[in-house]
Amino acid sequence: MLRICLVKFEVLREGKAKLFPVEVEITDINDNAPGFQSEKLELKISETTAVGTRISLQQSQDPDVGINSIQIYQLSDNRHFSLDVQTRTNDVKYAELVLEKSLDREEQAVHDLILTATDGGDPVRSGTAQIRVIVLDANDNAPVFTEAIYRARVLENVPKGSTVVSVKATDPDEGVNKELKYSFRTIVEKGSQIFHLDSRTGEVTVVGNLDFEESALYEIEVQAHDGGGLFDRSKILIVVSDVNDNAPELTITSLVNSIPEDSPTGTVIALLNVQDLDSGENGEVTCSIPSNLPFRMKKLLDNYYSLVIDRTLDREQASNYNVTITATDQGTPPLSSVTSIFLQVSDENDNPPIFNQTSYTSYVRENNVKGASVCSVKANDYDLEDNSRITYSITGTQIQEAPLSAFISINSETGAVYALSSFDYEQFREIRFQVQAQDGGSPPLSSNVSVTLFILDQNDNSPHILHPSFPTDGSTGVELAPRSSEPGYLVTKVVAVDADSGQNAWLSYQLLKATEPGLFSVGLHSGEIRTARSFVDKDALKQSLVVLVKDNGQPPLSATATVTVVVADSIPEILSDLSSLSAPADPQSSLTLYLVIAVASVSCLFFTFILVLLALRLRRWRNSQLFDSSSVTFSGVPVSQFVGVDGVRAFLHSYSHEVSLTTDSRKSQFNFSKTKYSNTLSSEQTCEIKDPILVIEDVSISNGNRTSVQVS
Template sequence: MGETQKLWSCKEKGLFQYLILLFVWKAVSGQIHYSIPEEMHKGSFVGNIAEDLGMDGKHLSDHDLRIVTRTGMVQYFTLNINNGHLQTSERLDREAICGEAEKCILKFQVMVESKRKLYGIEVEITDINDNAPHFPPGEQEVKINEISPQGSRFPLPEAQDQDLGINSVQSYQLTGSSHFSLDVKKGENGARRVELVLEKVLDREEQSVYDLTLTATDGGDPVRTGTTQIQVIVLDANDNAPVFSQPLYAFTIEENISKGSTIGRVRAADLDEGINGELRYSFKKATKKDSQMFFLNATTGIITVIGDVDFEISPFYEFEVQAEDYAGLFDRAKVEITVTDLNDNAPELTVTFLTNSINENSPTGTVIAILNVEDQDSGINGEVTCLIPQILPFQLKKSTDNFYSLVTVDALDREQRESYNITVSVTDHGTPSLSMDMVIALHILDTNDNPPHFSKSVYTSYFMENNQRGASVFSLTASDPDWEENSRITYSISKRDISDSSLSSCLSINSETGTIYALRLFDYEEFQEIHFQVKAQDGGSPPLSSNVSVTLFILDQNDNAPEILYPSTPTDGSTGIELAPHSSEPGYLVTKVVAVDADSGQNAWLSYQLLKATEPGLFTIGLHTGEIRTTRPFLDKDALKQSLVVLVKDNGQPPLSASVTVTVVLANSIPDILTDLSSISAPADPQSDLTFYLVVAVAFVSCLFFTFLLVLLALRLYRWRNSQLCDSGSVNFSGVPVSQFVGIDGVQAFLRSYCQEVSLTTDSRKSQFNMSKANYANTLTNQLTGEVKDSILAGEDFNLNREDQIILQVS
């Protein structure tokens, strides 16, 4: 136990010595190389990668360092992200990792995420003397014929040491008998062959068995040894040893050969007969791996496969076979088995770095992914081609070793394509070729690179004047192919042909829908058209905008009645007088009515009509000129003062009108006017007479109605009394017809008949005639004008009191 602790203490001392000798260098290829001894504890320091890459140890988190390894590869190292130190993740055994390889080098890559750059790392595992020499288990037998001459040589089992170089077996020592000595020969590959040399002639009858001890010593520090017991059996004479047909047997097989398949056969011959000529074949100098892969038939010498042959695990096998007879004579031959590679491994794609979305304005050369391509086959079977089979704005660029970068090569436009499914295909050059595909989904993020777009450069719309306040007069929209906020459009009125304050009180626009509303009632006579610009702005950062010109044309309505300019209404209340000589011929121009209309178009087309005249047929008026002319010569019976009511009507729908009263005096001069007027007694006002007659008629009808009601009430009382008398005194009126009595139903029928004949009201707002006592014209509403015209043309008399308007409706 103390010796074991001493060995471990020496081992740890050796490890620390190796740590002191640790060195780092950067090769010309750009890879970083470290060298460490095997058997270091988990978490041992390997190297300062951050320092070797020239990074600031205080800001390592900004660089995001990580180790990139091939899929399925054992992770022997870890990276401390706090200080950038490379450390072991487990105890490293060089013999388990690299076997008998002269150099044990582990390769991997370290990626700097911030730079999207890979650095190659090599860690060489150096050997330490951690394995003692050992012999095959059990006691070894050596059979020597008693007639063997002095100096005969017999092979002894060689010690195996998994260490390399000076740490492997360096010497042998034999103890136990002076009849034998050792002869150690160094082979071409550095291995030492041990042979037992017969120093003295043997006599089986004197001693048939010799027990020897063979000790193997390595050259490590500390020195390690291994021993085995050799029993030498002296045999009777057998003077012919087996001989192989050839010293070297070379076989070639393909990987993945099925178990139980025959590889070949070794043959040896022995000239002896009988039991001395019978041979047994066995493996010599075969490792455990060889014995688990192949089987040698001890009788026939046929070699068969018992394991899984894989070129990627081991492409070559070498061992020795021995043919031995029962007398202990033998011969050895070398067997070499070469494994040929088959294309049995498809290429593998591993994503080392990947981003699933980029902006559409990303510059060309932007790295989307870093891929690692591996093929476990060798030669042409391991050569691969990596490409993108589709025509896309992306390209694969080879970086270091088998790493490829997927980058953009053309400008991206999200409005043309929002996402890509990029297929990366890798194919090897074997026969038949094997391949692997990987699909990388990439989303294109939107940037505000498109301003809002109007479908027209100029918009024109029409709406009628006298619109309702707040009514929609026009609507326009713009489109934006961008996404979300970048396509969210707001509208505003940006430029106007009138002052901002004036238009802002006239129009407004819905910032979300683009609908334009009228804030006031528009008058065609004030505005005929409005010019302004609408601005559409998106919600991007920075925002983009577009302007469009809008023209709103206001359409005219017939909302202005004709205005009579001549004859004008006198300010003193008197009536203007026109002179017409007694000697006027037919067609004489008495005067001309002049009127204008503030509307436009057909709404301003005026027509003139003579509604009323003192002497019908004496005067006529031009339909479109307004000229009043005589139609016949004046007669003595004609009144000297003629009153003419002229109606001026426009052509709108509905039409509006105005009227004026023209007084024509039949006289040759002003003095004649005064003379004639003094001789004319003031006529009774026909309107006053009409009002008087109406009042008398209403009073009469009212008295008659109340008298009828009293009579009817008396009859009802009389009839009720008679019925009471008949009931009590048996009075009978059976001879009186029922129709001679008028009931309440009769009164209601009378009232309905009366209302159909005459209807009087003093508070009507719909059908009223407004005429001044001086017969001057006032502007009439549309309904008023129509009713006046109909009443006059029907020949009905009318009279309107200016203070108390009374409407007579004749059915």
């Protein structure tokens, strides 16, 4: 289309003020040569570009119009390219480069072309541009992995950042077609969080936490692609190796918190389940408990154990157990876990009460206060509650035909023994009984202990004088002592006993009062009255001695005995002096007078009887004289065997008087011989003469033989 260049303006005519439009057409001349925007043009065409492919070229520019504008495009000779000129609707021509023959980069990598644009003016003007065609390498080789399957083994505790495997692919192309990029094509979500693939190097590294127990194998598909879009694929198999990173887990499925102490061995206490998430030896678990416990672990199934009783339990030795169960696997190093079971051992009544002592001995003084505690027993029971609640009771027999309960009682709860009566040492000296301790179990158990209660003596008994014994009428006994007695002659013996014992019964004798001081002496411990010197004429016929008998108690108790000793060598002398025997000064002088008269009467009757007896004897022996005053003497009068001349109530203590009458042609002699004497309280016998007439039990008269008279 031809462009017309017009210049429009108006012309004003002066004077008439009128305007005239004017159009001036400017005619083009070929004063401009064609030109290209860039004199050098570089084209990149792949060697795989198809024949006939058109490539647009830059349009040449020519400001002229019409025939003076570009009319022809020409291309330098080239066997691979041709030029095709096209005209647009506005008569503008443009050129396209057409590929006439396949390019081969390996044959010719660069093609240099010259494009010429020529106008139709006169003279003809033209412009050129250099076209460099660079044959691009075609991506005709896909990447190839070095291995079809990559295998790797990694421990589950491998640290983060560790390289697991490296993949490698090759591409014979060059340039961008040779530049490969690696990527995961198929991977599980968990794997994508654990593994990372370096797109440039192909290294697979660990970025997460591997866990064999969650997944032991990862199968990943990897892809390598070049810059041209070609690719290859391969597989990665990652095997996760187990490490001993899981401790065994113990679960108590059944448990008995309390068990009787008499439970038999083999009784199941608890069932336990053990699990270990590891595998192989790392997952093999054994359970154990301390060896000093009376239990053992028994394996039931693969993952089950039972805790059973292995030895007899005794609550009194151990009332509870804290059983620590340890589960240990076989890994290296081994891992273990611990759980504890608290087991209470319940009590059974298997222990009888046990006394603190095998026997009890206690001492209590006589005359104790009624209701006072005399002793206490104590028993312990190692059981609990009712099984250890002890009740005390007394078992035993009677004491001197009296029930034991009349003397003692026991507090059933405390074991304190109380006296129900005041004890008397002289009645009984010990009490033996048994105490039973019984618990409150079912059935109850009991034990006994022997208790001996010794009664201690107190000085509550005064000495008791056995000899001489005092007549109840107040008269005293008489002992005979020959005047011819030598010093140390045994006149008599004071015999006393004390119902107490020990030092309370240790008696001592001392002369408290005497008619003639210094004439007699008393043995301190024997009580024997002996002459201290020989008799003299001035010594009185009758000697009155007061002997004090005292025990060794605190305070000491005492008694006195009055002994009358008659000093005479013959019976006539005794008879002559009897009338002169005066009673000792005593407030009861009238009573003493009566006693003296009574004794004299008895003596007269006695000698009268003797005279009658002698008269009968004289009839047989006419030539004999009786009772010659110079020949009748008393000899060997024993200390403890005396004729009670002065006593209306004379006591003969376990002895008798034997009167022996011996006659010959010239003299007659009376012998009083001593018989057996008893010093015991139990054998004490008292003979009281109430009749002043002596009885002769046995009289034997024989010619030429001695006559004995036994008086009892």
